[in-house]
Amino acid sequence: MTTDTTMKERMNIVIVGHVDHGKSTLLGRLYADTGTLPIGKLEKIQAICQQQGKEFEYAFLFDAFLEEQQQGITIDTARTFFSWGGRQYIIIDAPGHKEFLKNMVSGAARAEAALLIIDALEGVRDQSKRHGLLLSMLGVKQVTVVVNKMDLVSYREDTFKGIEKEYRDFLNQLNVTPQYVIPASAKLGVNIAQVSPETPWYTGPSVLDSLAHFSLETTLTEKPLRLPIQDVYKFDARRILVGRITAGKLKIGDRLVFSPSNKSANIQTIEAFNIDPPPTQAVAGQSVGITLDEQIFVERGQIAAQETDRPLVSTRIRANLFWLGKRPLEIRRPYSLRMATREVPCEIATIHRIVDANNLNDRQTQSSVQRNEVADITLRTKTPMAFDLYTSFETTGRFVLVDDYDVAGGGIITESVPDEQESFRTEARERDSAWVKGDVGTADRAKQYGHQAAVLLLTGPDTTAKGFLARKLETVLVAEGRHAYLLSPENLQRGLDADLVETKPDEVIRRFGEVIRLLTDTGLLVICTTNAFPQASRHLLPTLQTLVNPIPVITIHMAKDLTGPQPDTDLAFAGPENFDDCTHSLIELLKTRGILGESSRGQGEFQFSI
Amino acid sequence: MKHLRQLEDQSVFILREAYKNFDNLAMLWSMGKDSTVLLWLARKAFFGHVPFPLLHVDTSYKIPAMIEYRDRLAREWRLNLIVGQNKKALAEGMNHTKGRVECCTALKTQGLKQLLEDKGYTGVILGVRSDEDSTRAKERYFSPRDKNNEWDFRDQPPELWDQYKISFPPGTHIRIHPLLDWTEINIWEYIKLENIPFLDNLYLDQGTGKRYRSLGCEPCTFPIESTAKNVDEVIIELRNTKVAERAGRAQDEGRGMEQLRKDGYM
Numbered sequence: 077m078t079t080d081t082t083m084k085e086r087m088n089i090v091i092v093g094h095v096d097h098g099k100s101t102l103l104g105r106l107y108a109d110t111g112t113l114p115i116g117k118l119e120k121i122q123a124i125c126q127q128q129g130k131e132f133e134y135a136f137l138f139d140a141f142l143e144e145q146q147q148g149i150t151i152d153t154a155r156t157f158f159s160w161g162g163r164q165y166i167i168i169d170a171p172g173h174k175e176f177l178k179n180m181v182s183g184a185a186r187a188e189a190a191l192l193i194i195d196a197l198e199g200v201r202d203q204s205k206r207h208g209l210l211l212s213m214l215g216v217k218q219v220t221v222v223v224n225k226m227d228l229v230s231y232r233e234d235t236f237k238g239i240e241k242e243y244r245d246f247l248n249q250l251n252v253t254p255q256y257v258i259p260a261s262a263k264l265g266v267n268i269a270q271v272s273p274e275t276p277w278y279t280g281p282s283v284l285d286s287l288a289h290f291s292l293e294t295t296l297t298e299k300p301l302r303l304p305i306q307d308v309y310k311f312d313a314r315r316i317l318v319g320r321i322t323a324g325k326l327k328i329g330d331r332l333v334f335s336p337s338n339k340s341a342n343i344q345t346i347e348a349f350n351i352d353p354p355p356t357q358a359v360a361g362q363s364v365g366i367t368l369d370e371q372i373f374v375e376r377g378q379i380a381a382q383e384t385d386r387p388l389v390s391t392r393i394r395a396n397l398f399w400l401g402k403r404p405l406e407i408r409r410p411y412s413l414r415m416a417t418r419e420v421p422c423e424i425a426t427i428h429r430i431v432d433a434n435n436l437n438d439r440q441t442q443s444s445v446q447r448n449e450v451a452d453i454t455l456r457t458k459t460p461m462a463f464d465l466y467t468s469f470e471t472t473g474r475f476v477l478v479d480d481y482d483v484a485g486g487g488i489i490t491e492s493v494p495d496e497q498e499s500f501r502t503e504a505r506e507r508d509s510a511w512v513k514g515d516v517g518t519a520d521r522a523k524q525y526g527h528q529a530a531v532l533l534l535t536g537p538d539t540t541a542k543g544f545l546a547r548k549l550e551t552v553l554v555a556e557g558r559h560a561y562l563l564s565p566e567n568l569q570r571g572l573d574a575d576l577v578e579t580k581p582d583e584v585i586r587r588f589g590e591v592i593r594l595l596t597d598t599g600l601l602v603i604c605t606t607n608a609f610p611q612a613s614r615h616l617l618p619t620l621q622t623l624v625n626p627i628p629v630i631t632i633h634m635a636k637d638l639t640g641p642q643p644d645t646d647l648a649f650a651g652p653e654n655f656d657d658c659t660h661s662l663i664e665l666l667k668t669r670g671i672l673g674e675s676s677r678g679q680g681e682f683q684f685s686i
Numbered sequence: 687m688k689h690l691r692q693l694e695d696q697s698v699f700i701l702r703e704a705y706k707n708f709d710n711l712a713m714l715w716s717m718g719k720d721s722t723v724l725l726w727l728a729r730k731a732f733f734g735h736v737p738f739p740l741l742h743v744d745t746s747y748k749i750p751a752m753i754e755y756r757d758r759l760a761r762e763w764r765l766n767l768i769v770g771q772n773k774k775a776l777a778e779g780m781n782h783t784k785g786r787v788e789c790c791t792a793l794k795t796q797g798l799k800q801l802l803e804d805k806g807y808t809g810v811i812l813g814v815r816s817d818e819d820s821t822r823a824k825e826r827y828f829s830p831r832d833k834n835n836e837w838d839f840r841d842q843p844p845e846l847w848d849q850y851k852i853s854f855p856p857g858t859h860i861r862i863h864p865l866l867d868w869t870e871i872n873i874w875e876y877i878k879l880e881n882i883p884f885l886d887n888l889y890l891d892q893g894t895g896k897r898y899r900s901l902g903c904e905p906c907t908f909p910i911e912s913t914a915k916n917v918d919e920v921i922i923e924l925r926n927t928k929v930a931e932r933a934g935r936a937q938d939e940g941r942g943m944e945q946l947r948k949d950g951y952m
Contacts, residue, residue: 362691363731
């Protein structure tokens, strides 16, 4: 393939631009003129062309599907390998037809740099601009523009300059500066592998030489650490947390804090297979496995960082989003948001504006975003998630939305929007980082008690016997040997809350939440009801969740009947019921969730966290 | 070496995504250099363990040394090996003389389909690479197959930023391709770097001036002229060759691969 004996680095480059402006032809030419095509490849395609009675085109080298060759267009992105000047390139040939924009995006999202092709005769067209906009959103910052088919305009400098100016002005609005703008003819090989005499007025590099001017991102390692947790393995005695470092570096002994749980521990080992001696540090880009010195609660989707620079946490984010879905993006329809390794249900709260890709102007605000449109939106996630702004961290600052079974859109986070839990979340974070721990960890307690700590919250209207079930639960659990405690909020009134002369529902809830936080830290199963908070019960659950995070809050809804829309809870009963059955169902649920071990002294069978 | 570790990190990430998101997952292993590197990467990803079964679709026409090597590694690496075979087609006398594409379809594509149906796998990991063949160049890392195992290459789902297709309608499955970005040279460089045991008596010249560059069924796979006696010499040879890797694989002729792959071939 090449005479280079050492390959120092890899780089992915995407070729984009409007349909029929010559992307595949340029790619084919690049291979042919550098002598890097396999023997027989050219001949095989030439034979097929002859068989079908059509003129040979370089584009056919990579438009592999019969249908692509028959229609003369690229349908799906192709990866091709190209080695030149000590670098191994993967060159991604993307389709230019609007109908295949999702394929262009799939190709461009893998790239570190782009060649954007514009037809000299046709000039800047719809997809030239849309692709430029998408490149900037996909994080492809290095762009070289190739003005192709210069032979059709007699290599005129003024034509070239006109296109160059128009497109530079457009890219400027996106804060993108092209590295080079190159006049070329892919079909005739002008300025492709070497600078040719047809354009004596052009002083820049050929397309081939311009590739070497794309640089690889090297600053990622210098940033603060981001390690999105991918999974937790227990194949043997080791409990290994795995993930790919997306920014920064880590080493044995570093203190990690996990968001949004706020739990922290030190790195004990870095695990690896067939590496001797085992590694002591790792940097951005690496897929790693680490063990911690303490068995804290960690699960997929959390982000490990250093204590001094953590990601943001909220349930609301503002983002620029491009939509590729088969059906339009709509307000209040449920979607799934995936950011790094986190997946969380979400909905669109507001569509602020839709961007017209052609002139980057706003379009009239609508209640939906159509396929291939770009929009500025605010979205709301069901549970809090850790994230960054895209301008600070690429990987943890972008997400995809999944509609039904498919990835249907991608977005970059532009703003963290505070939600009503913001102040409680700050309180919990500051309290947890300053917490003075004893030598007994959460996992030690869980092992001894045969269960994890949890909050069991009974909700629902009055007269559904919530209090009765709560008492029964406590009795049954304690009889089984579990450590359970029923806490009625009224019990705080004359003690802890005695100073609250006026009614301050938020403060009452906050104190109740902090007390429960303390009790769960002792490893207890705490049972409570919303009875004391008839007005404020709506705020009780999110506040409790924020303050006891990451201890689970299991909700049990008691209703008079279960017709009509019901709140989203873990269990629901229509009373009056057989309370023995209710208690039994609840205990089974706790076992399924891994909160209760199989028996009260179930050491060995009990699994701490996932 | 840095580029190999980059490829390794990406493949390990993909394997871990597959393991996390698919309850019924399996990996195809043909004992060739690519799927053996894939198996090694699984041991990397899961710290010496291989937490899913390895499937071998046995056409009965494989070179005997391959089967011996398969059983030895399965023992040494404690693999859960499952061998599938289209016994009906074999009983009816299927072989390459009935047509190479027909034979591949019956013994490999159908053999695989039966195995997947029997076991109900929803995720299947394969060692295909983009540079082997131009239809494989258009694959996604996570690529859906419909109820009939067919690949709708005209309408592939978007795939961006390490967010793969992990949900799918019942009855369909996902093919997972962690090696798409590896080249043939990368595979050999990695075999050398990690000292991975491979079928050296087939892949290296044993003094006859020939070696296999790609392994398949005995009647349809032909060795190439080569005097490469170790991995270094293979790498040097590949850096200077311009002959396609699968030139010795008869079923690829004409539009063979496009049709085969559309119907569910690897």
